[in-house]
Amino acid sequence: MIDDSALTDLIRAKLPDADVAIVDRTGTMDHFNVTVRSREFQGKTLIEQHQLVYGALKAALKDGRVHAVELKTFVTDTE
Numbered sequence: 463m464i465d466d467s468a469l470t471d472l473i474r475a476k477l478p479d480a481d482v483a484i485v486d487r488t489g490t491m492d493h494f495n496v497t498v499r500s501r502e503f504q505g506k507t508l509i510e511q512h513q514l515v516y517g518a519l520k521a522a523l524k525d526g527r528v529h530a531v532e533l534k535t536f537v538t539d540t541e
């Protein structure tokens with residue numbers, strides 16, 4: 463299990479400017495809907511964007527703190 467704050471911290475460690483929204487899908491603190499907005503996604507494909515976020519969550523996915531993630535990513539305006 464992992465709380466929203468710790469999950470956000472993992473993502474922001476990789477994407478410091480990220481605006482992160484998290485919803486616990488099941489109430490068990492291991493299945494999440496995650497929305498991430500970041501300038502770091504500029505020029506990257508959707509797959510590359512998702513790979514960045516999943517890379518940030520790799521340890522939590524591997525050790526079971528996170529079981530499932532439904533991910534949405536968006537590019538934040540650079541202006």
